[in-house]
Amino acid sequence: MREVTLRIRHHGEPESDLSARYPEVTIRSVSSMTGRTTERKRIMEFRGPSEDIEAFLADFREADAVLEAEPLSPLTDGHVYVAVVIDASRWDSITERLTDMGIHYRMGTTISAGIERWTLYLDRDADLSAVIRALERGGNDVELARNVELSEIDRPPQLELTRFLDDLTDRQREVLSTAIGLGYYEHGGGVGVEDVAAALDLGSTTVWEHLSRAEAKVMAGLADQLD
Secondary structure (H helix, E strand, O other): OEEEEEEEEOOOOHHHHHHHHOOOOEEEEOOOOEOOOOEEEEEEEEEOOHHHHHHHHHHHOOOOOEEEEEEOOOOEOOEEEEEEEEEHHHOOOHHHHHHHOOOEEOOOOEEEOOEEEEEEEEOOOOOHHHHHHHHHOOOOEEEEEEEEEHHHOOOOHHHHHHHHHHHOOHHHHHHHHHHHHHOOOOOOOOOOHHHHHHHHOOOHHHHHHHHHHHHHHHHHHHHHHHO
């Protein structure tokens, strides 16, 4: 298995095009896409100068494929979480291309200065050139930034304490990340399970179950480190 990082200039896609116009703003996906119809929702984190974020969002809402872009938290200190709803029929999705090719990828894609940074996991015999050609269709620019065997990747010492996070499912990781981002664990923050559920477009009971299981795994991992 190889870990491959690609830098993609996704021409014609609102997030990438506007990111090129507002290079001081960094965007990160903190949830997967949800929705069964052409309307799809996900949560994005924006960081940068507050005035640039506001201008970015104003222009972003004008894009044909963007149906909604509503802040979930106050824009303070150049940081805000935004619930984005798009029309998937008018959106050229890198995620869907990778899914159609059966390629695993890391959640939490970042976009900065017009460049999307994607980390993929490929079998040793996978044709990387074919993957890049598929992503370049439509006029996208794709640059190979990293291509290494997973066995050659050194885990930084500080990450040894959090290796148990690998046991979380994608959904548990998504729900936990969203809860943390919304301030669910901040004392007196006033954010409840219902708020996290609304942000993810899931039922409160479902979110509670995912959080409960994720918390159990995290606490068990911490307990192992304390022994």
